[in-house]
Amino acid sequence: MKTLAYCGLNCEDCPVFVATANNDNGLREKTASDWSKLYGAQLSDYLGKNSLSPEDMNCSGCQSQSGLFIGCMNCPIRTCAQEKKFISCASCNEYEICGILNGFFSIHRNAKENLDRIRVP
Numbered sequence: 001m002k003t004l005a006y007c008g009l010n011c012e013d014c015p016v017f018v019a020t021a022n023n024d025n026g027l028r029e030k031t032a033s034d035w036s037k038l039y040g041a042q043l044s045d046y047l048g049k050n051s052l053s054p055e056d057m058n059c060s061g062c063q064s065q066s067g068l069f070i071g072c073m074n075c076p077i078r079t080c081a082q083e084k085k086f087i088s089c090a091s092c093n094e095y096e097i098c099g100i101l102n103g104f105f106s107i108h109r110n111a112k113e114n115l116d117r118i119r120v121p
């Protein structure tokens with residue numbers, strides 16, 4: 001699937017992806033507000049501020065080489081899988097034991113389900 005992120009999320013379900021695809025400024029504003037509460041402090045080093053603006057809410061998906069949302073651009077899972085030249089973490093022999101991936105899966109069960117479906121044991 002072209003929009004499957006390295007971590008297993010489906011970017012087509014992401015509001016930033018949808019807002020970008022539809023040039024939907026209302027959805028950009030709502031998502032900037034929602035994600036500022038969730039990720040603002042976490043992303044402050046990259047953003048140089050503590051909250052996200054509608055202008056920050058653009059993304060062409062995790063498999064894109066440019067135009068990514070800043071949080072996903074700096075995602076350690078994406079960086080690690082790219083360095084190993086995998087299409088996703090489902091190809092990795094550390095899949096079952098990877099601490100960072102399993103930490104992520106504890107919050108995003110749907111990402112695990114997506115990768116479990118394509119994983120070849």
Ligand code: SF4
Pocket residue numbers: 005009010011012014015016017059060061062063068069072
């Ligand atoms: S890479 Fe972009 S579209 Fe995919 S989850 Fe991250 S912000 Fe959303």
Ligand code: SF4
Pocket residue numbers: 076077080081084086088089092093094095098099100101
């Ligand atoms: S070690 Fe493997 S499973 Fe963990 S983030 Fe890197 S590519 Fe993904």
